[in-house]
Amino acid sequence: MRELILGHEPAIRVGFFFGVLAVMALWEVAAPRRPATLGRWARWPSNLGIVVLNTVLVRLLLPTTVVALALVGEANGWGLLHQLALPAWVALPLAVIALDLAVYLQHVMVHAVPVLWRLHRVHHADLHFDVTTGARFHPIEILLSMLIKFAAILVIGPSPEAVVVFEVLLNATAMFNHGNVRLPVAVDRWLRWLVVTPDMHRVHHSVEDDETNSNFGFNLPWWDRLFGTYRAQPRGGHEGMTIGIRGWRDPQQVDRLPGMLALPFLGKVTDYVINRRQWARPATGNE
Ligand SMILES: [Zn+2]
Ligand SMILES: [Zn+2]
Numbered sequence: 001m002r003e004l005i006l007g008h009e010p011a012i013r014v015g016f017f018f019g020v021l022a023v024m025a026l027w028e029v030a031a032p033r034r035p036a037t038l039g040r041w042a043r044w045p046s047n048l049g050i051v052v053l054n055t056v057l058v059r060l061l062l063p064t065t066v067v068a069l070a071l072v073g074e075a076n077g078w079g080l081l082h083q084l085a086l087p088a089w090v091a092l093p094l095a096v097i098a099l100d101l102a103v104y105l106q107h108v109m110v111h112a113v114p115v116l117w118r119l120h121r122v123h124h125a126d127l128h129f130d131v132t133t134g135a136r137f138h139p140i141e142i143l144l145s146m147l148i149k150f151a152a153i154l155v156i157g158p159s160p161e162a163v164v165v166f167e168v169l170l171n172a173t174a175m176f177n178h179g180n181v182r183l184p185v186a187v188d189r190w191l192r193w194l195v196v197t198p199d200m201h202r203v204h205h206s207v208e209d210d211e212t213n214s215n216f217g218f219n220l221p222w223w224d225r226l227f228g229t230y231r232a233q234p235r236g237g238h239e240g241m242t243i244g245i246r247g248w249r250d251p252q253q254v255d256r257l258p259g260m261l262a263l264p265f266l267g268k269v270t271d272y273v274i275n276r277r278q279w280a281r282p283a284t285g286n287e
Helices: 002-007 009-030 040-061 066-076 080-084 088-112 114-124 139-156 160-177 185-191 198-205 222-227 257-265
Strands: none
Touching: 002 009, 002 160, 009 160, 040 139, 040 257, 066 139, 066 160, 080 088, 080 139, 088 114, 088 139, 088 160, 088 222, 114 139, 114 257, 160 198
């Protein structure tokens, strides 16, 4: 089993990426949730182009891979799960859940820290929300994510198999929950106890700040409910809500590769979240 998974890891990942992409793209054509703001030809070359760029940069710039690091960690007994020496059928799901929590916390962090939000807003600036939105991240954010994942692997101590399962699962669920697809309301209500659904994650892509700062989960939906960041639906409804970031509405800037790469370096750093100095006054405040 180990040889099968580790020996074919790149093929497994690429296969799942294109498999899920194809299924979601067909589903988006068959049953779209919202009309497209911009056509596929205006967005997909850039959204998929940045994925290719990120893949090359990660290979060139990082000294190791997540799987290689997990193998070294296993050989040396690094990390909590190796210390506990649990049976594999217990350790593997625990590792996947712990890695997912790390990704949730990282996502909250990139919204809260203004400089990191500059990087992460490339993901949010897309004017439409579909399967390719799930893969578009600025290269610097991808490199930062990889370093955080390396640290999480050293602390948590997942097996190499658990790392592959987590990577494939996270990639597949991220493409699923960015899908511009329609699910029956009853199915969505049940499914969002197991996995983040498109209707749940779409709230996170609203231009409204309070909606953007909710539903941070990419894979497991429990963290948002547990940590108080869960929001069931957007105020404007899924068809009425506006996707993207307020003030960044030029397709040349936000949906073309050069504009996307430049986005973190534009504008003031003081216009978001914890740097904001103007708050709505309470209606009955006593000053
Ligand atoms: Zn986000
Ligand atoms: Zn997203």
